[in-house]
Amino acid sequence: MLAYTLRRIAQLVPVLLVLSVAVFAFVEALPGSIIDTLVGTEGGDIEEARAILTKEYGLDRPVHERYVLWLGRALQGDFGKSLVTRRPISTELLSRIPATVYLATVGIVLSMVIAVPLGTFAAVRRNSAVDYTAQVTSLAGISIPEFWFAILCVLLFSLYLGWLPSSGYVSPFEDFWGSLQFLILPAAAIGFRQAAFTTRLTRSSMLDELSKEYVDTARALGHSERKVIFKYTLRNAMIPTITISGLQLANLLGGTVVLESIFAWPGIGRAIFEAILQRDYPLIQAGVLVLGCIVVVMNLLVDLTYRLLNPRVKFA
Template sequence: MLQLIGKRLIQLVPTLFFVSVLIFSLQHLLPGDPALVMAGEERDPVVIQQIREQYGLDRPLPMQYLTWMGNVLSGDLGQSMRIRVPVLDLILEKLPVTLHLAIMAMAIALLIGVPAGVLSAVKKDSPADYVINVVGLAGISTPNFWLGIMLILLFAVNLGWLPAGGYVSPFTDLRASIAATIMPAFVLGTAIAGVIMRHTRSAMLQALASDYVRTARAKGLSERVVVWKHAMRNALTPVITLGALEFGTLLSGAVLTEQIFSIPGFGKLIVDAVFNRDYAVVQGVVLVTASIYILLNLLADIGYILANPRLRS
């Protein structure tokens, strides 16, 4: 197992290198000049030239990349061109907010999706199976922004049970934090729950039709042991992959939900940086997001081995 993890870590080095080149290259293909944005409405040529020299925008792209990559390796992601704040400080401020929201959303998705998928497979072609599939399809098809607005109208405006938006750290007030994040987490989690349910159902149907399950039943084991110990353990592999990828998507793709519920998270930081042509912030944020995706894939590989001992050989 340690040998496998070591090989995966070695493979991360060229992957991260190509990702960094891609991020830097595509960022400079975006239309617009950050120096013109920073210069303001007057756009004095002298000021524009000073800005380009200050941030190295007047140098060739290969030199800009080497300088940026050298700083990244030393832990310096640069400084925001717009608000003059270190990019690392911005990421450390915004990432925990979205991470908290993503963990709650994934917990909701797993608590709903996995048991529903198992029940749907066990009760195949029964009324329960049809109801679960309809509800799962509805969860996938419902737009996040619409569901978020409906929840705000119901629980915040009409009933007054929950706040309409904002964010409270769990380390400040746990109860207020849960109240502020439960609705956006539910909005994000329901769509993922539908996807996880369908994948779990498909994997469970294949597992329940396999020879080792028939053998377990022939030995007289209870149906609960057959389903949860034998079939479920082997059906977890695609669910682990999906969970890792969806968690990465939550970290980078919760923009609309954060906007609706006024949550100052990672998604809003990315959007603002793109609109303001803030190269340093965009590069730093996308690099961190890509690194998280790669790390989640590594964790998924480890999860395969823990869930299915046969893969250890």
């Protein structure tokens, strides 16, 4: 286990290096220039200001030198300063990441709480009312766009019923119960759609495991149906479910831009979206690189979870 973990960590190095090259090259290829954003097109002494800023940001150097300098600073946690707020980018991202992690984690946990029991009972009670309900509900969840469901939640629970606030954010460390009021709607919007995918996957995995010989053997040995289902079958069936949920969490950490905008949630996805609109190139580079690192690390954690769920899994 330790040797496998060390090998996987070593394999992350070239992946992250390629990611950094791709992020830097993508931002370099964007139309326009940082200097255009800072200087503008009107006013006096534009050329002198452009020359000063070009030297300050190192744009007078070859692109490969700029990349090496940028990567070296990034490895030290220094991504430079935001062109808009003039604050250190590391500070900007660190202030946004907790909100995104909070929302994405609660959304995934909510989806698992709904999907795993529903998918399990749908497989055990195949072709029953529970099974049909699970399939119809999951199909509806997959078909309904996430942003549309979020808007419906705002209209129903905030505008018409007035039960919950439509937008905003409160840190759970400042006011836990108050933060839940702002969390419920965006977490439900995330969890409902993710639960739809996870329910179908759990049901399919359970049906596959229930058809295997070890299930018949366990029943023949006199084990109770509850023990066969929850101790043996479900544990094996959870491996693909954990895989998808881990990847969903990684995607949500950088893919909740629309929901964060709808609910005015101050997350990292919204920060990157605003940076794109404002052409804040250093923040775009840093944000995408951080999100890419999160996705890569989450993939590693998902692989390591296999062993905990099923000791028969052998690491190559």
